[in-house]
Amino acid sequence: MFPAFRPAKFRPSRQTRLKALVFLGLFAAAFVTIAFVPVPARFDGIAGVAAHAATAGPQTLSPISIDYPLNGSIFPPGITPPTFLWRDAAGTSWSIDVTFAGSAAPIHAESTGERMKLGPIDKECIADSNKLPQLTAQQAASWTWTPDAATWAAIQAHSVSGPATVTITGYRDGHIAYSQSRMEMATSKDPVGAPIFYRDVPLMPSAGVNGVVSPLSPSAIHLIHWRLRDITRPESHTVLRDMPSCANCHSFSADGKTFGMDIDGPANDKGLYAVVPTSKHMSIASKDMVHWNTDGTVGQSRVGFMSQVSPDGRYVVSTFAGPDLKLPDSYYVKNFLDYRFLQVFFPTRGILEWYSRQSGLRTPLPGADDPHYVQTDGVWSPDGKYIVFARAVAEAPHDPEVPPATHALDANETQIKYDLYRIPFNDGKGGTPEPIEGASGNGMSNNFPKVSPDGKWIVYVQCKNGQLMRPDSQLYIVPFKGGAARRLLANTSLMNSWHSFSPNGRWLVFSSKARSPYTQMYLTHLDADGNSSPAILIDNATAANRAVNIPEFANIAGDGIDDIDVHVADVNKPDVAKSDVVKPDASAPNESRPEDQKPEVQKPGGQK
Amino acid sequence: MGKSRDVQLINLRSFLFPAACLLIGTRFIAAQSPCVPPDDMKPQLQGKPTAEALNNLGVWFADQKQYACAADVFASSMQLEPNQKDVAHIAFEFGVALDLSGDLKEAIPAFQEAEQLGYLDIKIHVLLAQAFDATHDSKGAEAEWRAAIDIDPEYSPALDALSNDLLADKDFDGVIAALERPRLAGQRTPLQSANLGVAYASNGELDQADAVLRDGLNTTPDSLMLANLLANVLVGLHRGDEAVTVLQLALIQHPGDADTTAHLASIRTAKPARN
Numbered sequence: 001m002f003p004a005f006r007p008a009k010f011r012p013s014r015q016t017r018l019k020a021l022v023f024l025g026l027f028a029a030a031f032v033t034i035a036f037v038p039v040p041a042r043f044d045g046i047a048g049v050a051a052h053a054a055t056a057g058p059q060t061l062s063p064i065s066i067d068y069p070l071n072g073s074i075f076p077p078g079i080t081p082p083t084f085l086w087r088d089a090a091g092t093s094w095s096i097d098v099t100f101a102g103s104a105a106p107i108h109a110e111s112t113g114e115r116m117k118l119g120p121i122d123k124e125c126i127a128d129s130n131k132l133p134q135l136t137a138q139q140a141a142s143w144t145w146t147p148d149a150a151t152w153a154a155i156q157a158h159s160v161s162g163p164a165t166v167t168i169t170g171y172r173d174g175h176i177a178y179s180q181s182r183m184e185m186a187t188s189k190d191p192v193g194a195p196i197f198y199r200d201v202p203l204m205p206s207a208g209v210n211g212v213v214s215p216l217s218p219s220a221i222h223l224i225h226w227r228l229r230d231i232t233r234p235e236s237h238t239v240l241r242d243m244p245s246c247a248n249c250h251s252f253s254a255d256g257k258t259f260g261m262d263i264d265g266p267a268n269d270k271g272l273y274a275v276v277p278t279s280k281h282m283s284i285a286s287k288d289m290v291h292w293n294t295d296g297t298v299g300q301s302r303v304g305f306m307s308q309v310s311p312d313g314r315y316v317v318s319t320f321a322g323p324d325l326k327l328p329d330s331y332y333v334k335n336f337l338d339y340r341f342l343q344v345f346f347p348t349r350g351i352l353e354w355y356s357r358q359s360g361l362r363t364p365l366p367g368a369d370d371p372h373y374v375q376t377d378g379v380w381s382p383d384g385k386y387i388v389f390a391r392a393v394a395e396a397p398h399d400p401e402v403p404p405a406t407h408a409l410d411a412n413e414t415q416i417k418y419d420l421y422r423i424p425f426n427d428g429k430g431g432t433p434e435p436i437e438g439a440s441g442n443g444m445s446n447n448f449p450k451v452s453p454d455g456k457w458i459v460y461v462q463c464k465n466g467q468l469m470r471p472d473s474q475l476y477i478v479p480f481k482g483g484a485a486r487r488l489l490a491n492t493s494l495m496n497s498w499h500s501f502s503p504n505g506r507w508l509v510f511s512s513k514a515r516s517p518y519t520q521m522y523l524t525h526l527d528a529d530g531n532s533s534p535a536i537l538i539d540n541a542t543a544a545n546r547a548v549n550i551p552e553f554a555n556i557a558g559d560g561i562d563d564i565d566v567h568v569a570d571v572n573k574p575d576v577a578k579s580d581v582v583k584p585d586a587s588a589p590n591e592s593r594p595e596d597q598k599p600e601v602q603k604p605g606g607q608k
Numbered sequence: 609m610g611k612s613r614d615v616q617l618i619n620l621r622s623f624l625f626p627a628a629c630l631l632i633g634t635r636f637i638a639a640q641s642p643c644v645p646p647d648d649m650k651p652q653l654q655g656k657p658t659a660e661a662l663n664n665l666g667v668w669f670a671d672q673k674q675y676a677c678a679a680d681v682f683a684s685s686m687q688l689e690p691n692q693k694d695v696a697h698i699a700f701e702f703g704v705a706l707d708l709s710g711d712l713k714e715a716i717p718a719f720q721e722a723e724q725l726g727y728l729d730i731k732i733h734v735l736l737a738q739a740f741d742a743t744h745d746s747k748g749a750e751a752e753w754r755a756a757i758d759i760d761p762e763y764s765p766a767l768d769a770l771s772n773d774l775l776a777d778k779d780f781d782g783v784i785a786a787l788e789r790p791r792l793a794g795q796r797t798p799l800q801s802a803n804l805g806v807a808y809a810s811n812g813e814l815d816q817a818d819a820v821l822r823d824g825l826n827t828t829p830d831s832l833m834l835a836n837l838l839a840n841v842l843v844g845l846h847r848g849d850e851a852v853t854v855l856q857l858a859l860i861q862h863p864g865d866a867d868t869t870a871h872l873a874s875i876r877t878a879k880p881a882r883n
Binding site: 338411513 | 728758759760791793825829850854857
């Protein structure tokens with residue numbers, strides 16, 4: 001074949017040398033005039049080490065880069081031991097000293113250095129379209145220390161009333177200290193108090209017939225698992241697997257007693273929604289299925305998007321295309337073969353509708369049903385009186401004049417920037433939507449709101465365009481009534497989204513790709529003023545080549561769900577309703593979504 | 609050979625003279641001794657060779673590192689069948705062949721044409737960027753490096769090269785924006801750490817420069833470049849002792865390195881004078 005793609009023609013050594021010289025030149029003038037100030041003992045360390053270093057080592061200790069946990073981290077009580085990660089240009093062995101604010105005895109440990117390792121691989125999830133996870137350069141250079149259970153328990157016990165100081169000291173040539181850094185970490189008084197329900201998915205995009213790219217081949221849908229994680233336990237528990245049909249967004253009522261989940265119906269029309277009581281052994285049968293359009297009054301499209309069960313479990317709010325629009329008229333969808341960000345998906349038209357479990361009817365919510373806008377991502381305030389949602393001017397999903405996007409954040413994506421709004425539910429009568437100051441009109445796309453259980457805060461996602469799986473997504477917090485929005489300290493370097501509050505409101509779980517293209521989930525602590533702490537990784541949530549998806553706290557016991565049985569015949573029952581959407585390649589591992597479809601472009605406001 | 613390269617691809621698509629093209633093909637095959645097809649392909653090249661046969665021959669020439677011959681054959685193929693199924697890919701291969709044969713000036717429009725024909729791949733941006741860099745068109749190169757990074761934010765060669773180009777243009781904010789964009793944690797190469805550190809330092813943000821260079825050095829402890837740059841920043845921050853330590857550690861990794869030894873001596877010389 002043709003010669004392999006050539007590596008870049010750079011000659012770093014020459015450029016490097018040049019750059020170094022340029023830089024030396026930049027500093028040359030300052031260098032000769034700098035008044036040298038002796039460096040104070042910035043790295044005083046624990047007494048013995050520092051004294052030894054002062055006599056036998058270099059004049060100053062080189063700072064170590066402590067990558068995890070970050071300074072200021074707050075751990076939930078009872079969480080399994082974390083793996084400390086650091087990089088050090090100087091040391092070849094290390095001591096780890098933990099001191100406490102109170103009178104507790106310090107803890108000393110030694111490490112000859114173990115490198116960071118990847119977790120186990122799920123062989124079933126290896127595909128031509130993905131790559132096995134690899135350590136980044138930084139990760140490959142990282143040294144690790146994982147305290148044993150007893151040591152970690154002691155650290156946790158003594159770091160509640162005040163932070164513990166962890167000092168890592170690097171040595172060369174035996175015991176000569178060359179490097180040192182320290183960080184503070186604390187254990188919160190606030191328990192997480194609930195398990196996390198999440199979807200565990202392979203990242204295996206596939207090109208089907210006609211070249212249509214699908215996020216997951218139908219033959220691989222059975223690889224999707226739903227799992228429950230009690231963070232005090234080392235592993236997650238799989239509660240649902242081998243589903244013949246894809247299922248997507250899930251939500252729990254505030255009391256954890258009711259569970260709802262989008263389920264793809266016949267011909268993958270996404271037309272089913274399951275609402276069931278939460279229990280140890282759950283069963284989803286035909287009687288539990290909501291067929292979104294059986295009443296025939298609220299439009300042709302049966303897709304519910306981002307459905308949310310109300311706090312009392314009586315209602316479900318969701319996004320629908322509206323009375324006159326079909327699915328392709330209302331969603332921007334592009335799937336890619338790049339497994340890292342394999343899909344762009346967001347609604348460009350749609351209204352909020354609420355479903356009454358008692359009456360079995362779904363009804364547009366006045367004030368959030370304006371066809372000139374897309375209204376989506378509706379979530380309930382904890383008292384059920386308000387719905388917070390994302391809104392933008394309605395647009396055609398696809399502009400035929402614009403080339404198709406080829407990757408996430410492609411400038412050719414349909415551009416849409418949502419603002420957050422609040423509207424009274426008012427027993428389904430709705431009201432006037434009000435923009436939420438701080439989360440609207442800021443030139444960014446504000447989306448995926450979640451209201452804190454005490455009703456004081458909204459945590460939402462900001463990104464440049466659209467929503468869901470955005471590489472640049474960052475978490476922000478804003479008062480429920482609006483005000484100054486603040487970026488959460490917990491944000492990582494790549495994709496921060498799909499967050500959920502713990503029932504006590506003190507913890508937020510969210511997903512990120514900072515450590516790996518295979519999404520992982522993290523925790524952050526939120527204090528009463530809405531300040532967050534650096535992200536805490538929930539270890540071992542899935543295989544290293546699978547992604548954690550849609551994590552959500554469930555207000556149930558840590559082992560509150562053992563298994564969920566979905567009756568296959570019911571899910572695939574062909575006579576549910578006549579499908580108005582036919583997909584060539586049915587599956588959707590990341591959201592309730594339609595696949596690539598030929599768009600039918602309509603002008604905004606074209607709906608009746 | 610050169611004559612066929614002069615033909616603009618965009619014209620080739622509508623310039624359908626198969627007979628003439630065949631003549632070109634057979635002419636160079638017959639006339640140019642280096643461009644001799646293998647015996648087992650000759651039957652397919654007799655009479656009226658198909659575009660597929662020419663494409664196979666182009667690939668064969670490329671495998672033999674006869675890139676000029678490959679370029680001619682690919683050009684002939686596109687002349688013969690400007691609407692062939694994989695014309696975008698053939699246009700790309702034509703560009704690569706030109707590039708590898710050393711004809712960068714012609715390779716650039718060939719790659720651009722391949723892109724217009726729908727060859728959407730990061731490789732085309734990288735090759736174009738390299739060609740622009742080689743022809744000293746830094747703006748063109750920057751645009752192509754950015755296009756490559758848009759497709760793959762983790763593509764290190766593009767980030768290395770883009771930050772190099774931006775630094776050469778003294779666009780320090782541009783360097784920072786390019787290297788601080790959302791991406792996997794810890795993916796910076798030593799060159800990216802160096803460029804980012806220089807950009808911050810040049811903007812007067814020495815603490816940031818210190819952090820970035822220290823981070824880079826802790827990832828690649830054997831990098832003399834990072835050690836020397838970090839030492840300079842530390843001196844700028846009035847932390848000469850730390851600068852000395854950094855260079856001492858660098859010399860442990862690279863004993864006797866002349867530049868670093870001189871740098872260390874200069875810091876030590878300056879230090880007592882200021883004390």
